[in-house]
Amino acid sequence: MLEAHPLILALVSYLEHDAVPTIVLDTDYNILAANAAYRRQFGRDEQAPLGEKCHRVSHHYAVPCDQAGEDCPMRKAWQSKVPERVLHIHHTPRGPEHVDVELRPILDQQGRVVAFVERLSRITLASAQPQQQGLVGRAPAFKTALASLQRAAPSQIPVLLQGESGTGKELFARAIHMGSTRATGPLVIVDCTGLTESLFESELFGYEKGAFTGATQRKIGLAEAAHGGTLFLDEIGEVPLPMQVKLLRLIESGSFRPVGSLRTVHSDFRLVSATHKPLKRMVSDGTFREDLYYRISAFPIHLPALRERVDDLPLLAETLLHRMTGEPAPSLSQAALQQLKLHSFPGNIRELRNILDRAQLFADDGLIRPEHLPEDISPAQRGKDVQRRKGSDLSELAEALERFNGSRSELARHLGLSERTLYRRLKALGL
Template sequence: MMLNNEQSLPAITSLLEAIPAPAVLLDRDYRIRASNGAYRETFLQTGTLLNRKCYEVSHGYRVPCDQAGENCPLRQCLETGQRQRLLHIHNTSKGREHVDVELTPIHDEEGEIQYFIEVMTPTNRHPDSQSSMIGFSPAYTRMLELLSRAAPANINVLLLGESGTGKELAAQYLHSHSQRSDKPFVTVECSGLTESLFESELFGHEKGAFTGATHRKQGLVESARGGTLFLDEVGDIPLPMQVKLLRLIESGSYRPVGSVNPKQADFRLICATHRQLRQMVEEGRFRQDLYYRISPFPVHLPSLRERSQDIIPLANHLLKQLRQDKPLKLSDQACQWLCQQRFPGNIRELRNRLERAILLCDSGLIETEHLVVEQEDKLATDDPMQKLTMSVIAEENIVPLSQLEQRYLQQVSTHYSGSKADLAQQLNISERTLYRKLKGLS
């Protein structure tokens, strides 16, 4: 945008009111030169905003964002001369919110940047509060920024992360912020499905297609027409079925079981898994061509260990969901205890703890004893790695790392009840490497 002189400011100011999202006109010194009604309403500003600093209003900072530990879009705009977009946390009338900030430079006749139009769009407002994601940590914010960028596009998204990190909520966020939000969101639980059942569930079947097929069944691909198809635990899809899924993605067509007539599919694909798909590709357990089809836009969902500062806001949010009839609060000691936990089950485990605590709490305040599950927490202290670490610390002499690894492998292989393939995945090594290391123990 080109600006002739400062007399053009009123014309630009009138344009702000045509923007439905909160918007302001800023100068090079971060000063607000004009704002629209949505901005004033968002930040509850009844007085004048003219010449106030943008970072003072939106963040409560006394210095620009880049001096307060955040990226500053205005500074980046000045450095690059290009439009900038990033995710910030603003203090709005609804509390702390993630806001998609887009800054557009305005040049004068000599090509110099003189002003900026800043438009702010809240990213996580959803009509169903049950589906809202909560968090303000850097790891969560990075994840949310990626989701916000991918949501309006039709690109396939692969959600990666440990079990219980909220991958289905993230998929629902992508759907609800997409152009397909008014169409169905269909989930396919890939884990545990046999080859024949998976094909029937996904593509549907015709009457008489197989024994017991007494009527035609609509498949989930057809149910998701115009909307989003979410394949949860895509790493569990049987290898023979992966080629049929690949054909569906590549051709956009499929055939119900027992039918000779192909059908056209229309859906946005989102996949999720807690497995290491790259490693599975190397081991021949997941098709490489399918992997690249489903993962043009991978997003890592952080564990609670990576976003520990979100534990209490998450816990409070879950408590509101679980006890809407009678509000409960966490004591200071309970908050401190929660922040010290590792939560291998992540948000799902945190929710389970709170559900149990609600039943044990007779007052309006949840204490530490309501959260502790004695048998589970005792088992956690019996973890082989913790025992091994304590035994090493108790020794007078430090042992070589190779010897420490051998001791750990010996204990884990003895106590682990699953398969060697599952154990290798838990150790984040290939099955071949595991067998080689176990052979070295003998």
């Protein structure tokens, strides 16, 4: 039997002392062995589920992941014969959790796959359950964004968060910071919205005493305050064009001069930017510098709109209600939830929070019903909302096509759509 093979036994013995939770699988999805780290984190009563199918243990599926609508790393590793990595939601003793799964095929002397080593790392930057802080979500579009975040966070690469207003760009920026090697340093947020050229310069770079009228003392700029941590430029598309060259110099060299000063200040920070504006189009229009765009967009992450992750509505609503009111929190009736699912949410999660904040004030018995929701979230609005949502979805798809370089199947996964749905929408665009 495979589990008696000397090489497999040696591998299991070696993995027992690995700090990463690890299991060994045969080619028929059976769990042959699990190390101590796995038994502590994922085992029931610290017991390994030996002999059970991995998809049944992790997902409670009766069939392999790829037959249940998931990306299956085993199927991929079987075909590629190289390590494959995906983000899954696994059932654990603590409930559903996001898990980074890496599967490594074990080959015999003839190059045939004889077993797999699966390493599982809990993702703590987001939750698949309601929690008091941070990101929550389970929908495919959310998992796609989270998988990108998980890859980018530990590095120093500049990240550009792109998404509509209200999609949680600041929460994503905080998650990137907390997942980086700079997590113990400061996260400094620069809101670029509505700042004039002079105000932006004084806020970002600081100023010396007497630099201008009202400068009664020296002020440290936000770029200097971010030293050793992360500088988050929120709505970077709003930065005045004359200031973009100075911002580019800061990003490239980490150096700047405070307003009214001759001294050069150096700051070591990791850059995260965010915008809801189409920067690529702005570059073509001459309203955003091309060199700055390519400097900040080394790792773009698309943040899905709420209409792209409707399946997350119950989870988001429960989380937001708990954050607003504490325990015991109000709950949504099924009728109210169904009515919310038909709404287009142009304001995204920010709009959902406002709706729930208002509704819970009317829910005297702790249950939010349809009559507690705003009047514009009603069946009469349904037709208008659907048409507006279709137009917005098609516009977003056209923009995604412009910036995406992968295959159509990869684009479908990126947008959290099935390939059939993507095909229908491309047909609607005449593509």
